[in-house]
Amino acid sequence: MALSLALTGCGDSDDGVDGLAGIEGSQGLVGEAGDNGVDGTNGTDGVNGSAGTDGVNGVDGTNGVDGLNGVDGKSIPTALSIEVVGRFATGIYGKSAAEIVQFHKTSNSAFSVNAADNKIEVINLTNLPTTQVGSPVSDESLSSSAFTFPSSVTVKDGAGVDKTMQLGAVNSIAIKDDLLALAVEGSVKQENGAILFYSLSALGEGTFIKAVEAGALPDMVTFTQDGLKVLVANEGEPNTDYSNDPEGSITVIAVTDAMPADVATTINMTTDMVFSDDNLDSDDYDTDEKRMELLAKSGVKFAGPAGNTAAKDLEPEYITVSADSKMAYVSLQENNAIGIINLDDLTIEVKALGYKDWGKYQLDFSNTDEVPSFKSVQGLYGLYQPDTLASYTWNGSTFIISANEGDSRDYDAYTEEYRIKDLEDDLGKTLSTELQMQYDETGGKDYLGRLKVTAALGDADDDGEFEKLFTYGARSFSIWDQNANLVFDSGDDFGKISSAILGNNFNAAHTENKGDNRSDDKGGEPEAIEVGEIGDRTYAFIAQERAGDLFVYDITNPFNTAFVAHYNNRDFTVDFELDDGLTEPCDPAEGMDCTDVNMAGDLGPESIKFISAENSPTANPLLIIGNEVSGTVTVYQVTEK
Numbered sequence: 063m064a065l066s067l068a069l070t071g072c073g074d075s076d077d078g079v080d081g082l083a084g085i086e087g088s089q090g091l092v093g094e095a096g097d098n099g100v101d102g103t104n105g106t107d108g109v110n111g112s113a114g115t116d117g118v119n120g121v122d123g124t125n126g127v128d129g130l131n132g133v134d135g136k137s138i139p140t141a142l143s144i145e146v147v148g149r150f151a152t153g154i155y156g157k158s159a160a161e162i163v164q165f166h167k168t169s170n171s172a173f174s175v176n177a178a179d180n181k182i183e184v185i186n187l188t189n190l191p192t193t194q195v196g197s198p199v200s201d202e203s204l205s206s207s208a209f210t211f212p213s214s215v216t217v218k219d220g221a222g223v224d225k226t227m228q229l230g231a232v233n234s235i236a237i238k239d240d241l242l243a244l245a246v247e248g249s250v251k252q253e254n255g256a257i258l259f260y261s262l263s264a265l266g267e268g269t270f271i272k273a274v275e276a277g278a279l280p281d282m283v284t285f286t287q288d289g290l291k292v293l294v295a296n297e298g299e300p301n302t303d304y305s306n307d308p309e310g311s312i313t314v315i316a317v318t319d320a321m322p323a324d325v326a327t328t329i330n331m332t333t334d335m336v337f338s339d340d341n342l343d344s345d346d347y348d349t350d351e352k353r354m355e356l357l358a359k360s361g362v363k364f365a366g367p368a369g370n371t372a373a374k375d376l377e378p379e380y381i382t383v384s385a386d387s388k389m390a391y392v393s394l395q396e397n398n399a400i401g402i403i404n405l406d407d408l409t410i411e412v413k414a415l416g417y418k419d420w421g422k423y424q425l426d427f428s429n430t431d432e433v434p435s436f437k438s439v440q441g442l443y444g445l446y447q448p449d450t451l452a453s454y455t456w457n458g459s460t461f462i463i464s465a466n467e468g469d470s471r472d473y474d475a476y477t478e479e480y481r482i483k484d485l486e487d488d489l490g491k492t493l494s495t496e497l498q499m500q501y502d503e504t505g506g507k508d509y510l511g512r513l514k515v516t517a518a519l520g521d522a523d524d525d526g527e528f529e530k531l532f533t534y535g536a537r538s539f540s541i542w543d544q545n546a547n548l549v550f551d552s553g554d555d556f557g558k559i560s561s562a563i564l565g566n567n568f569n570a571a572h573t574e575n576k577g578d579n580r581s582d583d584k585g586g587e588p589e590a591i592e593v594g595e596i597g598d599r600t601y602a603f604i605a606q607e608r609a610g611d612l613f614v615y616d617i618t619n620p621f622n623t624a625f626v627a628h629y630n631n632r633d634f635t636v637d638f639e640l641d642d643g644l645t646e647p648c649d650p651a652e653g654m655d656c657t658d659v660n661m662a663g664d665l666g667p668e669s670i671k672f673i674s675a676e677n678s679p680t681a682n683p684l685l686i687i688g689n690e691v692s693g694t695v696t697v698y699q700v701t702e703k
Contacts, residue, residue: 140596140597140599140616140626140702140703141626141627141702141703142596142601142614142626142627142700142701142702142703143699143700143701143702143703144612144614144627144629144698144699144700145193145194145198145698145699146194146195146198146201146631146696146697146698146699147190147191147192147193147194147195147680147684147697147698147699148187148190148191148195148201148203148204148696148697149195149198149201149202149203149204149694149695149696149697150172150174150183150185150202150204150205150206150694150695150696151202151660151692151693151694152176152178152179152183152693152694153660153693154176154178154179154693155640155647155648155656155659155665155691155692155693156573156640156641156642156644156647156648156691157177157178157642157647157693158175158176158177158178158668158690159176159177159178159179159690159693160174160175160176160183160668160688160689160690160692160693160694160695161174161175161176161177161668161669161688161690162174162175162233162234162235162668162669162688163175163235163669163670163671163686163687163688163695164235164236164237164671165237165671165673165677165686166237166240166242166262166266167677168239168240168262168263168264168266169184169186169262169263169264169265169266170186170187170188170679171184171185171186171187171266172184172185172187172671172686172695172697173185173209173235173237173242173266174206174688174695175232175233175234175235175688176693177231177232177233177690178693179208180210180231180232181208181209181210181211181232182208182209182210182211182232182235182244183206183207183208183209183695184206184207184208184209184266185204185205185206185695186204186205186206186207186266187204187679187684187697188679190679190680190684190697191680192680192682192699194699198631198663199631199632199633199661199662199663199664200633200660200661200663204695204697207266209266209267209268211229211232211244211246211258212229213228213229214226214227214228214229215227215229215256215258215273216273217256217273217274217275217324218275218324218325219275219325220325222324222325227248227254227255227256227273227275228248228249229246229247229248229249229255229256230246230247230248230249230250230251230255231246231247232244232245232246233245233246233247233255233279233280233281233282234280234281234282234283235283236283236284236285236292237262237285238285238289239289239320240261240262240263240320241259241260241261241262241285241289241317241320242259242260242261242262242268243257243258243259243283243285243292243322244257244258244259244260244283245257245276245280245281245282245283245294246258246280247279247280247281248278248279251278251279251299251301252278252279252298252299252300252301252306252307252308253278253308254275254276254277254278255275255276255277255278255279255280255296256273256274256275256276256280257273257274257276257280257283257292257294257313257315257322257326258270258273259271259272259273259274259322261320271321271322272322272324274315274322274323274324274325274326275325275326276294276296276313276326277294277296277298277308277309277310277311277312277313277328278296278297278298278299278308278309278310278311279296279297279298279299279308280294280295280296280297280313281295281296281297281378281379281380282294282295282378282379282380282381283295284381284382284383285317285383286383286387286390286405287383287384287385287386287387288387289317289320290316290317290318290387291314291315291316291317291387291405292313292314292315292317292322293312293313293314293315293381293383293390293403294312294313294314294315294326294381295312295378295379295380295381295392296310296311296312296313296378297310297377297378297379298310298311298374298377298378299377300374300473302473302474302475303473303474303475304366304367304473304475304476305475307366307370307374308374309330309331309332309371309373309374309376310331310373310374310375310376310377310378310394311328311329311330311331311378312328312329312378312381312392312401312403312410313326313327313328313329314326314327314328314329314405314408315327327408329403329408329409329410330373331372331373331376331410332350332353332372332373334408334409334410335347335353335372335409335410335411335412336409336410336411337356337411338411342356350371350372350373353372354371354372354375357372357399357412357414360413360414361398361399361414361415361416361417362394362397362398362399362412362414363396363397363398363399363445363516363518363519364397364518365396365470365471365476365478365516365518366471366476367475367476375396375397376394376397376399376401376412377394377395377396377397378392378393378394378401379392379393379394379395379448379449380392380393380395380448380449380450380451381393381403381451382451382452382453382462383405383453384453384455384460384544385453385454385455385460387405388404388405388406389402389403389404389405389460389544390403390405391403391451391453391462391546392410392451393448393449393450393451393464394412395447395448395449395467395468395469396447396469396470396471397412398414398415398417398445398446398447399412399413399414399415400412400413400415400448400451400462400464400542400546401413402544402545402546413545413546415445415446415447415448415542415546415548416446416548417443417444417445417446417532418443418444418445418446418536418538418551419443420438420439420442420443420444420533421438421439421440421441421442422438423438423553423554424436424437424438424554424557424558425437425439425537425554425557425581425585426557426561426569426578426581426585427439427504427509427510427512427513427533427581427582428505428508428509428510428512428513428581428582429512429569429578429579429580429581429582429583430508430509430512430582431508431509431578432566432576432577432578432579433566433578434557434561434565434566434568434569434578436554436557436558436561437504439500439504439510439531440496440500441494441496441497441500441529441530441531442500442513442530442531442532442533443530443531443532443533444466444468444532444533444534444535444536444537445468445516445532445533445534445535445536446464446466446468446535446536446540447466447467447468447469447534447535447536448464448465448466448467448540449465449466449467449469449588449589449590450464450465450467450589450590450591450669451463451464451465451591452591452592452593452602453593454593454600454617456600456618456619456620459543459544460543460544461541461542461543461544461549461620462541462542462543462544462546463539463540463541463542463591463593463602463617464539464540464541464542464591465539465588465589465590465591465604465605466535466536466537466538466539466540466588467535467584467587467588467589467607468533468534468535468536468584468587469534469535470514470516470534478516478517478518479514479515479516479517479534480514480515480516480517481511481512481513481514481515481582482501482510482511482512482513482514482515482531483506483507483511483512485515485517485528489517490526491517491521491526491527491528492526492527492528493527493528493531494527494528494529497528497529497530497531512581512582513531513533513582514533514534514582514583514584515531515532515533515534516532516533516534519532520532533584534583534584535584535585535587535588536551537554537556537557537584537585537586537588538551538552538553538554538555538556538588539551539552539588539591539602539604539613539615540552541617541620541623549620549621550617550620550621550623552613552615552625555613555625556585556586556588556604556606556611556613557569557585557586559611559613559625559628560586560606560609560611560628563628563630564577564609564611564630564634565577566578567609567634568586568609569581569585569586569608569609570608570609570634571608572607572608572609572610572665572666572691572692573639573640573641573642573647573665573691574638574639574640575634575635575636575637575638575662577634580608580609585608586606586607586608586609586611587606587607587608588604588605588606588607589605589606589607589667589668590604590605590607590667590668590669590670590687591603591604591605591670592670592671592672592685593617593672594672594673594674594683594685594700595674596675596683596700596701596702597702598618599616599618599702600616600617600618601614601615601616601617601626601700602614602615602617603670603672603685603700605667605670605687606667607666607667607668608666609630609632610630610631610632610663610664610665610666610667610689611628611629611630612628612629612630612631612667612685612687612698613625613627613628614626614627614628614629614700629698631663631664631696632662632663632664632665633661633662633663636658636659636661636662636663637655637658638655638656638657638658638659638662639653639654639655639656640654640655640656640659640691641654642666642691659692662692663692664687664689664692664694664696665689665691665692665694666689666690666691666692667687667688667689667690668688668689668690669687669688670685670686670687671685671686671687672684672685673685673686680699682699682700682701683699683700683701684697684698684699684700685697685698685700686698
């Protein structure tokens with residue numbers, strides 16, 4: 063049972079105003095009647111005076127010049143038809159069997175990362191239909207061939223000497239023309255990983271070229287638009303006891319005539335960091351302590367155990383590149399920041415994203431009532447904390463769009479994540495009088511008390527009292543300018559649109575059909591975002607990880623955006639339960655039941671790839687979405703009505 067909604071509207075401009083008609087001439091004055099003659103003695107009556115002659119009509123004024131016709135307006139938003147035209151199922155649930163997706167035009171194939179089996183699924187789309195499949199939620203009409211990679215590779219170190227690296231899981235994939243790049247972490251997650259390059263054939267088969275060493279935990283890889291560089295976000299995530307916390311970094315690999323360089327360049331989070339503020343001199347940020355202090359003052363969130371540094375705390379997540387390939391933008395999710403990368407001098411500037419005031423919007427913050435219930439909370443703020451980024455150009459300038467998922471640091475050795483109701487018991491901290499009033503008025507421990515917040519912010523004077531509360535994610539998507547200034551945010555649209563359509567199923571988890579059970583965490587969790595052009599309009603496509611909602615916005619003009627459509631390819635009547643935190647997510651011994659999960663539809667959308675009509679095998683625009691929990695890859699046809 064797939065659910066969808068579309069809005070339509072139009073806005074043609076008025077024609078120009080016609081010129082004014084000339085003023086008509088005045089009528090001439092009528093002459094007065096003459097006086098009667100004086101009566102004579104026994105004489106005849108006097109003769110009456112003659113009437114005056116009518117005045118001559120005035121000359122008509124000249125007609126004004128006709129005004130120019132107005133320019134035709136462009137419809138905002140255009141209604142879109144969203145249809146499932148194909149779907150691939152791995153049959154693996156809760157193990158990230160369909161995660162990051164890409165498209166190879168030469169072979170008309172979708173490539174999908176299958177982390178469960180540590181391989182790439184190559185899904186041929188040559189015979190994709192142009193009409194919706196019969197059962198969009200359970201369709202399994204597409205098949206795949208396997209693309210595998212070795213467990214160890216030889217790379218060159220900085221001195222050009224060969225060394226062997228043991229590899230772990232594949233995390234990301236990128237394709238430029240017929241060149242494929244795979245981001246694979248090391249066998250130990252905190253050690254350096256590698257980028258594996260392949261040349262793709264017309265059948266989508268790969269011939270290995272070389273491997274290039276990257277940083278710790280290469281989590282995302284992408285090509286610049288001109289194909290001359292490969293950029294890698296090395297997350298540098300710590301192990302659970304924080305005994306090994308590598309620095310985050312950006313790997314840059316030069317590409318010449320489709321051949322990658324043997325050795326990469328690294329953009330670090332220390333000496334390669336710059337600050338554009340003219341009030342600062344270079345010696346104001348020439349140590350890690352100074353950099354961390356400046357960033358924290360600007361609003362960058364740091365959260366970690368004693369000995370934490372800016373370079374260790376900053377964890378690059380996802381990269382998007384400007385159309386001219388001169389700049390790149392990387393999400394620093396846990397830090398609530400974006401890094402602006404200059405691809406000419408290979409420097410990075412970190413910009414804090416600020417906070418979302420939930421006193422001006424409404425959110426559902428409790429999962430215990432199991433119904434949609436939206437309220438504003440004064441003194442509560444959201445950290446945008448984007449995961450996926452995309453970018454596009456308007457009026458010659460770059461704009462970044464972000465899926466504001468949110469994320470916390472929650473490890474055995476350190477956690478910043480607490481429910482509001484536990485702040486006093488767990489940390490010995492209280493709420494300010496104003497926040498306590500909000501807490502009590504909203505219902506206390508079973509309502510606002512359920513919401514998870516960070517303990518790293520809110521007690522600015524460190525007096526044991528929270529004056530403000532900060533929760534994870536903004537439950538929205540945003541548009542930022544090239545300097546990371548906020549241009550647009552979708553506010554509380556996602557929660558309200560989803561609840562209006564899904565009812566009590568909104569904010570459901572992706573592990574069972576139970577509504578409202580993510581409201582106390584980060585809501586629907588906008589995870590994946592993509593931008594694409596259809597006709598003369600530019601659209602943003604945003605997928606929520608938990609309930610599986612797909613939202614479409616017209617962002618042609620970033621200063622005049624509009625909601626267009628909603629789609630959800632899930633059947634909420636199917637009874638299932640799995641736990642993606644288990645080694646075997648469907649283990650019956652743990653009370654799990656995946657008997658009918660294949661009928662539940664798409665669970666946990668993780669990534670989106672837009673295919674333009676020009677590049678599409680069907681000549682219609684397509685969306686490819688990888689769903690990590692259901693292990694499915696779904697292909698949508700998206701056309702203007």
